[in-house]
Amino acid sequence: MKPNIKNIAVLTSGGDAPGMNACIRAVVRTGIYNGINMFGVLQGYQGLINNNIIPMNARSVSNIIHLGGTILKTARCLEFKTDEGMDLAYENLKAHDIDALVVIGGDGTFTGARRFAERHGVKVIGIPGTIDNDLYGSDFTLGYDTAINTVIAAVDKIRDTADAHDRLFFIEVMGRDSGCIALRASIATGSEAVLLPEQPTSIEDLIKQLETGAATKKSSSIVIVSEGHKQGGAYDIAKLVKEKFNHYDTKVTILGHLQRGGSPSSFDRILASRLGFAAVNELLKGSTKQMVGLRGNEIALTSLDEALAAHNFKLESDLLEMTKVLSI
Template sequence: MPNNPSTIQQTGKSSQLKKIGVLTSGGDAPGMNAAIRAVTRAAIAKDLKVVGIQSGYQGMIQGKFRDLSWRDVSGILHTGGTMLKTARSKEFMTKTGRKKAWQNLVKEGVDAVVVIGGDGSFTGALVFSEEYDIPFVGIPGTIDNDIFGTEYTIGYDSALNTVVQAVDKIKDTAVSHGRIFFIEVMGREAGLLALNSGIAVGAEVILIPESTDDQKVFDRFISKGYKRRKTSGIVIIAEGDEMGGALKIAAKAEKENPDLDIRVSILGHMQRGGSPTAKDRIAASKMGVAAVEALIDNQLNIMIGLRHDQVVHVPFADAVKLNHSIDENLIKIQHMLNS
């Protein structure tokens, strides 16, 4: 299995590993079920027992465990959401909560845990593993694709295609009526979903947290683009953009330009749902198998990542503390195509 030697702790084979737990945590993402399936079947193939931990870390605290067999994960590869459910747990943020979780893991005989989620989930795993002697391996599952150390996170491609399909349909009515549509997509602190979907649909303006000249680009479109040509327009907005969400930006634009015909569409949680794309299914399968192999090789407190489509191991400390940067060339491409 290809790896990044600079980020791997080579400690030899583990002779103690008999049962692993798997959970999903944080926001759901298409492809999580594919990852659960891969973890379960890879573990069984290696003669390991598998338990699913329901409702994330909260389920760990409440002792919500279920044995997983080969058959239990049949028929879930193509489904969205997560069969194990997911939740954000404030109790797990306390030492008392983590102690309960540890006691339940010991009672269940769980030797290691695979956690599928984002940086918040990995932060929880890192803190927990530092307090208690149990290895964690993470699989990045978030539609934002904003985790340091991996070029790809499970769910991103599915969400991207959902946004593109929705905006293509909105664009039809925008053209028919000569309207400007302000379309808000997910991404509180990361604008990659907005940026790539905007390029894919030919949006005239894309507003993302990482860009510092959003206002100038937007003003240029209104004054030199829309008003001059009197045609339709698509403005893609990441929900975390510093100018505000779509409703706030649209209200400001209408106030300053009362002659504009503006509509707002917030895509919301539809971006999280639906059947995962082939790319997400394949990535989840690769990462799931790699997570089990990492535990067997006694890799501790790492995240499975993909770089140039090859599996790499990234320390949790790097994944949760370092910032994921956006490709500035994509921003330049967007500006060039709409100048």
């Protein structure tokens, strides 16, 4: 039997990601289309605790599909990890007669959502919104494609100046535990090497790669470094390399939070719309404690338990091999 859902709230939590606004738009308008009263929670779980919950209509989400960030704002909330904070959040939901919750975020967001559902029986659906693409159950997460495109645009510009001055650039990208951005950006920009958290690369092996390029008259070299590489960030790696290999003028660029912002790509806008649409429809079917994701080209459900337990998955073996083959 379908649940009697009349009121649904949506929130964004954790790190922002391009496409979150497009997803909020899809959630709100899908709910309204189905006769549901829709609410937005400002500043994630902190907003639930502070009772910062507002009604939303179709016009509340006009002209936001192209915007980065999140109109609902986001925050990391330690108080929500406590029983007292979670109980207060639940009381605020009840005060608004909210029957179900759509949460957009990463593993920390889903951990909170799962515990909230288990403690208070709240119906909840998660939507993967993180540029790291490190949640099991979806081939792509919101913001991942846009973040890669941002890195590509930056590296293409850096390549111009690297070629002009015979320079070696170490470019650090986000990915504390996941090398997804670094790996794909490396392929797309034709970098000479990539350093990933999941794969050990010795300084000696890196220097051999760079020496091979120098011997074959490469006018510049680009090394993409994921911030979570075991031997340190771009500055650390650059220092170690420069001590033993000084063929090029060595420079370091940290792209940082530049990767989180900007207008979402067409892929992220469509993915966000599909996942937002699916999340509401799954709640109306009776689903709860599930994540909606994209597998192949189909929307699929993954339990929050499974998405969190297996959230680190292997990088594509063909891409890993390509980084060596295509960089000669």
